[in-house]
Amino acid sequence: MTKSPYFPQPAVASNVAITTEAIDITTLFANAQHATAGGIVLFSGTVRNHHAGMAVAYLEYEAFEPLALKQMQLIVNEACSKWSLSHAHCTHRIGKLAIGDSAIVVITAHAHRSQAYEANQYIMDRVKAEVPIWKNEFFTDGSSAWGNNTPPINSK
Amino acid sequence: MTKSPYFPQPAVASNVAITTEAIDITTLFANAQHATAGGIVLFSGTVRNHHAGMAVAYLEYEAFEPLALKQMQLIVNEACSKWSLSHAHCTHRIGKLAIGDSAIVVITAHAHRSQAYEANQYIMDRVKAEVPIWKNEFFTDGSSAWGNNTPPINSK
Amino acid sequence: MIDIQVFAGLKDYFPATFNMEQVKSVADLKSCLEQQQPHSANLLSLSRFAVNEHFVSLEHPLNNHDKVAILPPASGG
């Protein structure tokens, strides 16, 4: 795959990130807008104001960062070779997030849009299942719960 | 579906647009970031630097605007009710576009990500097939071709 | 008199806008245009017709002052 010299490809190491700052969607999108891309899909997973019928006040995400970054890079690399993507990126935000904040952004770019959609969903599905990052939902009633945990023990 | 008062929903009329200006992805994304959305999918179709093996210099899109807007609104409305989307938007740019420019942006938001992906692809597929907008590709060799036309007659 | 507007590749055969008299229906208009420009027949057969900004079928009658738009297959996106 050739790249236009006017749109230098970011280094592979920048294809994944974990950050405590707000995710800068504008910059991430601009990075994906290569000359060879026909379709760019950007997914943003945002903090919802409700979960299982309970009102969420805010969330905290924690990560085992070294392994989380490694696994994110592995997933993104596998998607890139599986679909010959012209670009792929995944950023996960950790720490305290408010309702409406982006917790995760996944971007995929391909000459044809169906591949960009498919690869994007693939990365999201695998990141959710495999990357050691956890969310702790804090509800407006003062209770909290770790995502994917055995519920009865977990609600303190 | 209830909306947070902090994230007012744009009027239905603003859910589709045809513009000769660069598409402002940052603003469109921010409009989609409602409190109730769990997943936001943004698709951008960008001008490619090649088509059928020929190098593209630039593109021009033309539209039959009144019917194009009507049809875009119909498609977006049908997607909204089919998937109960919390937000949907489609902007198509017309006029002269350079390599890498966004020609179309479709945004869908839903509490669950698979619906947001699915609805986004649905809108893209239908817009490409049904909305009276046409692209004219100008190649670096000086020739040009209308998209979807009978190729032999069309290359002048 | 009927106002006619054509788009995209149809402009290789016809002016972007022109008008015609004595066409009774969309089908009638289509066959007039095919006779004028036989090479346009294929693209015309793939095109949709709109009258006064509504998609119509070939049977649709045409009245004085109607505005017809002839729309080749879309290629946006």
Place this chain on the structure above:
Amino acid sequence: MIDIQVFAGLKDYFPATFNMEQVKSVADLKSCLEQQQPHSANLLSLSRFAVNEHFVSLEHPLNNHDKVAILPPASGG
């Protein structure tokens, strides 16, 4: 001595970081922890183990100064 770090819901049962002596394997560590906190058994059985930042199986032997991370099912995204 083995350094152990637990995450997310496992912190309801164990300190975020602690250390243990005389555990020979990941399986050995897991059953020690289950004995200490029987209610943690379910979550431990769903968790993955990493040693020195690599995922490992239960059979993986543990050596002095190894750093073990116990990772409940992911809930990111």
